[in-house]
Amino acid sequence: MEPDRLKKSRFLSYVLRHDPDKIGIRLDRGGWVLIEDLVSRSRAAGVSLSEELIREIVRTCDKQRYAISPDGKRIRANQGHSVRVDLGLTAMEPPTVLYHGTATRFLDSILADGLRPGSRIHVHLSADIPTAMKVGSRHGKGVVLAVDSKAMCDQGHEFFVSENGVWLTHHVPQQFLAIVRGEDSGASRAEKE
Ligand code: HQG
Numbered sequence: 765m766e767p768d769r770l771k772k773s774r775f776l777s778y779v780l781r782h783d784p785d786k787i788g789i790r791l792d793r794g795g796w797v798l799i800e801d802l803v804s805r806s807r808a809a810g811v812s813l814s815e816e817l818i819r820e821i822v823r824t825c826d827k828q829r830y831a832i833s834p835d836g837k838r839i840r841a842n843q844g845h846s847v848r849v850d851l852g853l854t855a856m857e858p859p860t861v862l863y864h865g866t867a868t869r870f871l872d873s874i875l876a877d878g879l880r881p882g883s884r885i886h887v888h889l890s891a892d893i894p895t896a897m898k899v900g901s902r903h904g905k906g907v908v909l910a911v912d913s914k915a916m917c918d919q920g921h922e923f924f925v926s927e928n929g930v931w932l933t934h935h936v937p938q939q940f941l942a943i944v945r946g947e948d949s950g951a952s953r954a955e956k957e
Contacts, residue, residue: 773821775811777829780841782883787811795840795849796833820898828928843926846883853924853932860914862889862923862931863944865900868907873945879909879936886924886932893944908944916940 779802787809791797799815802906807812818839822830831842841947843851864879864887879887890896893908913923914935930950 769817769821772811772813772817773825773829775806775813776818776839777841777844778823779806780830781845782847784847791840791847791849793845794852795845796838797840797845799832799839800837802839818875818904820856831927837855843886843888843930843932845885848885851924851926853926855922856925857917858889858913858923858931859891860912861888861895862891862911862913863893864889864911864936864941865896865898865906866899866909867904869904871907873937874909875941878938879943880913881934886934887936889931889956891929891931908918910942910944911936912940912942 778814779787779789780791780797784797787802787805789797789801789805799818803813804819814934819832822832822839825939829841829844830839830854833952840849845851868872881887888899889911891897897906900908913931913933917923921933925933931936
């Protein structure tokens with residue numbers, strides 16, 4: 765993505781997930797905001813975003829981070845919020861194993877406390893190892909953890925899947941985690957540590 769578009773996409777993600785107040789917009793309960801309000805408030809805050817550009821960013825976003833409402837008037841982020849929104853997702857049965865990518869420097873803490881959502885509403889999980897590795901590498905030297913989602917489900921933990929295919933849950937206790945060894949990448953074998 766060209767630098768200006770990337771900057772604007774990041775701006776969108778920031779206001780729609782984390783800080784709508786920054787430009788004086790209000791997300792509704794479901795996280796939606798009128799596109800015309802977003803355009804006018806962004807302009808007032810010095811960021812030039814047209815409706816056309818917003819729709820193009822939504823359409824071309826590699827990770828499908830945003831959704832446009834069926835009436836075409838509103839936009840929201842599909843996942844990743846730290847502001848309290850109710851995405852209206854229904855609990856679903858996940859695949860038997862899911863993956864979480866993180867940085868090696870977080871491992872000790874994660875293996876002691878489990879996976880916590882931190883500033884976000886949910887812990888984010890990936891359906892495959894390469895995707896998880898990409899997510900983890902954003903934070904440093906990447907490492908992938910396998911999550912025994914089947915056992916978690918059996919014990920009553922709820923899972924949700926966002927519109928763009930990211931699996932979400934509220935907390936993953938450490939007993940459901942296993943490190944995926946480097947040589948396993950691409951395979952599904954995980955080893956308990
Ligand atoms: C770590 C991106 C210490 C966790 C991605 C992660 C994702 C702990 C970091 C989405 C911990 C939080 C979310 C514990 C978890 N002790 N560290 N107990 N529990 N952590 O960015 O999952 O590109 O909030 O492992 O693709 O990296 O923005 O979460 O490393 O879907 O659309 O705390 O963001 O999507 O980092 O990423 P983040 P994440 P977008």
